Amino acid sequence: MQELKSLFRERFGSAPTYIVKAPGRLELLGNHTDYNEGLVMSIAIDKYIYIASAPRKDGQVELVSTSFPERETFFVDRIEKNPAAPWANYSKGVLLQLRERGVHFTGFNAAIHGTIPFGAGLSSSAALEIATVLTVRDLFPFSLNEISMQPAPVRDSRGQLPTLKNNEKMALAKVGQAAESKFVGANVGLLDQISSLFGKQNQVIEIDCRTNSVNHAPMPPGIAVVICDSGVKHDLSDGAYNELRERCESAAQALGVKALRSVTMDELRANKSKLSEREYQCAYHIVGENQRVVAGERALREKDIAQFGQYLFQSHESSRDYFGNSTKELDLLVEIARQQPSCYGARLSGGGFGGATINLVEHTEVPAFQAAISEGYLEGVGKRIEPWVCQVVDGAA
Numbered sequence: 001m002q003e004l005k006s007l008f009r010e011r012f013g014s015a016p017t018y019i020v021k022a023p024g025r026l027e028l029l030g031n032h033t034d035y036n037e038g039l040v041m042s043i044a045i046d047k048y049i050y051i052a053s054a055p056r057k058d059g060q061v062e063l064v065s066t067s068f069p070e071r072e073t074f075f076v077d078r079i080e081k082n083p084a085a086p087w088a089n090y091s092k093g094v095l096l097q098l099r100e101r102g103v104h105f106t107g108f109n110a111a112i113h114g115t116i117p118f119g120a121g122l123s124s125s126a127a128l129e130i131a132t133v134l135t136v137r138d139l140f141p142f143s144l145n146e147i148s149m150q151p152a153p154v155r156d157s158r159g160q161l162p163t164l165k166n167n168e169k170m171a172l173a174k175v176g177q178a179a180e181s182k183f184v185g186a187n188v189g190l191l192d193q194i195s196s197l198f199g200k201q202n203q204v205i206e207i208d209c210r211t212n213s214v215n216h217a218p219m220p221p222g223i224a225v226v227i228c229d230s231g232v233k234h235d236l237s238d239g240a241y242n243e244l245r246e247r248c249e250s251a252a253q254a255l256g257v258k259a260l261r262s263v264t265m266d267e268l269r270a271n272k273s274k275l276s277e278r279e280y281q282c283a284y285h286i287v288g289e290n291q292r293v294v295a296g297e298r299a300l301r302e303k304d305i306a307q308f309g310q311y312l313f314q315s316h317e318s319s320r321d322y323f324g325n326s327t328k329e330l331d332l333l334v335e336i337a338r339q340q341p342s343c344y345g346a347r348l349s350g351g352g353f354g355g356a357t358i359n360l361v362e363h364t365e366v367p368a369f370q371a372a373i374s375e376g377y378l379e380g381v382g383k384r385i386e387p388w389v390c391q392v393v394d395g396a397a
């Protein structure tokens with residue numbers, strides 16, 4: 001936070017008026033189910049994108065970041081991509097989407113600082129989108145629900161805006177998603193943005209992406225969530241993600257349904273001949289993931305963490321063998337984890353093709369688990385990594 005304030009003061013010569021933060025997320029179970037109108041479980045984690053901001057009067061927006069040397073300056077009525085500052089696209093996309101929805105804003109200065117590692121599959125992009133939305137809301141108060149603009153919210157005597165209602169959070173999540181699909185070029189679902197907004201301390205977020213409804217369930221006590229970053233960077237806008245989405249959608253079309261959520265495993269098997277081999281594999285993964293989330297939610301409610309962990313391992317196998325979004329590094333991390341008796345379950349988390357694994361580990365055994373992973377990965381891949389424990393936190397504010 002000090003780093004952020006210093007950057008703001010150094011670049012803009014004054015103190016910021018507002019500071020917001022939006023957390024990254026981990027996908028717990030339910031891989032690529034979101035854009036198939038399916039089910040997914042996630043958690044918001046204690047790694048954040050922070051934005052410090054203050055209004056300015058000349059109609060320009062100036063963005064600076066602790067992670068990139070260049071400043072990015074543009075007029076609010078001329079928002080375009082700049083190949084020299086691709087990191088700014090997430091914020092620019094959000095501004096365009098807000099404008100499209102009738103939100104009025106003028107210029108501002110903003111300094112961005114993040115603790116979410118890039119390319120680790122922990123949704124630094126969505127966190128930046130959500131932090132940008134909240135920055136605009138602080139500077140130029142507005143209220144959107146999923147249907148329309150609402151009367152602007154009023155600050156209380158301490159200058160605070162009212163807490164976001166659930167329907168407002170959902171509308172803001174959609175702003176972030178649209179920024180990413182329409183401006184950045186990654187045709188993502190809503191998982192990351194919903195997770196960043198709907199996170200709750202020590203609670204799992206359960207999302208139904210057909211109705212866009214969110215429930216929370218307690219995280220099992222005594223279990224640490226360990227993140228193992230493979231160090232292989234992944235980028236959702238590089239095409240592989242969109243391609244998987246297209247296969248899922250063409251499979252749904254061939255099966256005569258709007259989305260793969262509507263298909264049971266029996267129906268899928270019975271209609272295999274209508275699909276190409278690749279479509280079948282992708283659909284098999286998605287239908288299986290939806291089943292695992294249903295079973296996983298039940299296991300968590302029954303506090304059967306051993307069973308829940310098995311679904312994580314199965315989910316990873318399905319990514320590896322059917323969906324094709326794992327890598328040999330992620331497979332190795334999961335295999336080492338599986339050999340540790342302290343580990344209940346492990347899988348790749350998020351888009352895939354790199355990034356991190358999520359591991360549920362008996363909390364008293366974390367140091368031994370971390371050591372085993374580091375050692376095994378060094379031996380297998382020749383890279384030194386340091387697995388870390390994350391906390392499950394509240395959503396953006």
Ligand code: GLA
Binds near residue numbers: 123189190
């Ligand atoms: C990325 C996307 C999400 C979701 C996951 C995979 O994180 O942004 O919308 O599709 O991959 O579950």
